[in-house]
Amino acid sequence: MVKQDRAIRTRKVILESAARVFEERGYKAATINEILTAAGVTKGALYFHFPSKEALADGIMHAQNQWRAVPERACRVQQLVDTIAVHAYRLQSDPMVRAGVRLTLDQQAGGLDRSGPFDHWRLVGTELLEKAGAQNELLPHVDFVETADVLVGSFAGIQAMSQALSDYQDLPSRVSSLVRHILPSVVVPSVLAAVDLSEGRGAAVHAELLEDPVDFL
Amino acid sequence: MVKQDRAIRTRKVILESAARVFEERGYKAATINEILTAAGVTKGALYFHFPSKEALADGIMHAQNQWRAVPERACRVQQLVDTIAVHAYRLQSDPMVRAGVRLTLDQQAGGLDRSGPFDHWRLVGTELLEKAGAQNELLPHVDFVETADVLVGSFAGIQAMSQALSDYQDLPSRVSSLVRHILPSVVVPSVLAAVDLSEGRGAAVHAELLEDPVDFL
Structure with missing residues (x-):
């Protein structure tokens, strides 16, 4: 032992x-x-x-995949937003998450298979969107995999832009902007109206998770 | 001479x-x-x-900023979509554009100011959104700068994901997905219905520009 x-x-x-x-x-x-x-x-x-x-x-x-998932929410769209927001919070605060994301996006890292984290996050997103769809939280035309791909890809760029322009200081605000721009095209308006998309969400969910901590490695 | x-x-x-x-x-x-x-x-x-x-x-x-702008369109949202689509086409086909985008996103390039291309594209996007707004093509709540920032940041990530997963083969399809997910939250529905968001748009606009070529360096 x-x-x-x-x-x-x-x-x-x-x-x-x-x-x-x-x-x-x-x-x-x-x-x-x-x-x-x-x-x-x-x-x-x-x-x-x-x-x-x-x-x-x-x-x-x-x-970056080893952190505990956010708690289940009655509203699956809120659970999806929380997953994105808390990942952004960890990017700001955890050097290991940051290093992992940078490696994933290192376009000069020839020979290194960088598809793993993309595949992981696509799967996480697709599963949450499927659950949201099953609860009628999404508009009928939504393709879960396509929307998950858009969320994962755009998050990757938003964090890179935030790092280049503000060393991650403006990341919570940029992530809030991103979900406010994408979710209206896939979420039922009355559902979306009740979802917390604010920039303080990541820190709040992180604090909630800390009440019962686990080692992430 | x-x-x-x-x-x-x-x-x-x-x-x-x-x-x-x-x-x-x-x-x-x-x-x-x-x-x-x-x-x-x-x-x-x-x-x-x-x-x-x-x-x-x-x-x-x-x-990447030296290519000629896309032709003016009566519909400014179409002009914005064309600008994004043709940039994606150049990323696929022009090694110099590709190298510039990769450097911009090289999170290990400490000491290198990588804000220039972000600032350039934010300005291009903001100006086109302002023109679209002046023609009542956008919903009344739109913050031009914020939406331009979301478009630029998310495009950066979409291209990185496309490179990691398919060496840019799926870029036109991913870019089409991206604009179809973001534009409904900012564009008047009747305007958006008439905009070509298809994945073949970048190649078509590039061909249109080639009819009157200029050297880009």
């Missing part, structure tokens, strides 16, 4: 160090040796957990 | 070589020496046109 705890801690230190090195050097330029130095672990320990640079990147990209 | 032509050609060769090196190595890892080798020009020639690595990146990011 103690041994297992130590392995989990070592894995976490390695991932955090790799995230820092990828952020500083870019995925392509970063080397395993730089990550070894930053983590202060042996080559054997690193390769035990991560057999390659790509495996390290996968581990970092995967971290 | 001949001398000037040669300078323009040299500048273009340097920019194309720098774009290739940035794509291959990432902005941060790329060096001026690698760009010199790729371009096959003297250090003096390079520094005459571009005093720094940042100036080279600025030149590449600026290239």
Whole structure:
């Protein structure tokens, strides 16, 4: 048990160090040796957990999927908005989530399969939209997969723009703008009128989740 | 005149070589020496046109703004859609536009001011939305700047997702999805019903522009 705890801690230190090195050097330029130095672990320990640079990147990209899902809401559209808002909050506040999102969007990271996080978020979005549709919260023409794809893709760009223009300071406001622009084309108006789309939503849901915390790695 | 032509050609060769090196190595890892080798020009020639690595990146990011604007349309919303669609078409087909967009979204390019292209496209979008508003094509509550920001940010992410998942093959279809999801929240329904939002629009507008070509650098 103690041994297992130590392995989990070592894995976490390695991932955090790799995230820092990828952020500083870019995925392509970063080397395993730089990550070894930053983590202060042996080559054997690193390769035990991560057999390659790509495996390290996968581990970092995967971290954004490890947070607990937001609580179930009677209104599934609210649950969808909460999922987006709290992810934005984590992007602002958690270096590991930030590193994962940046790697996912690193268009220079040739050879690295960056489809995992897109696929994960498309699935999360599609499932929530299906539930919303089953409860008649959506307009009849909605294609769940297509709408999930638009939400995931546009969120990716909104966060990149926010980082470039304000180092994420304006992210909550930009995310609120985004959902207010997209949801009217898919949600029944009377349902949407009752959904909280405000920019404070992400912080509020995060605080709600913290009341019963779990380790995310 | 001949001398000037040669300078323009040299500048273009340097920019194309720098774009290739940035794509291959990432902005941060790329060096001026690698760009010199790729371009096959003297250090003096390079520094005459571009005093720094940042100036080279600025030149590449600026290239996406150098294409001619789409023709004026009686319907300004159509003109806005055409501007987005033809930019997507250029991203698919022009390596220099692609390199500029990737640099703009290179979240590892610390020290490089990447706000220029965002500011350019926000301005283009805001102006077209203002014209559409003046012609009563938009719903009364629309905030032109906010909607332009949502369009620019979400486009940036849609193209990144398209590159990661399909190497840009599905870009026209994703861009069509995006505008069909956002425009209903800002455009008067009877106006929107007459706008061509189809995925073939970018190629069609590009062909229209080619009938009277100009060099874009």
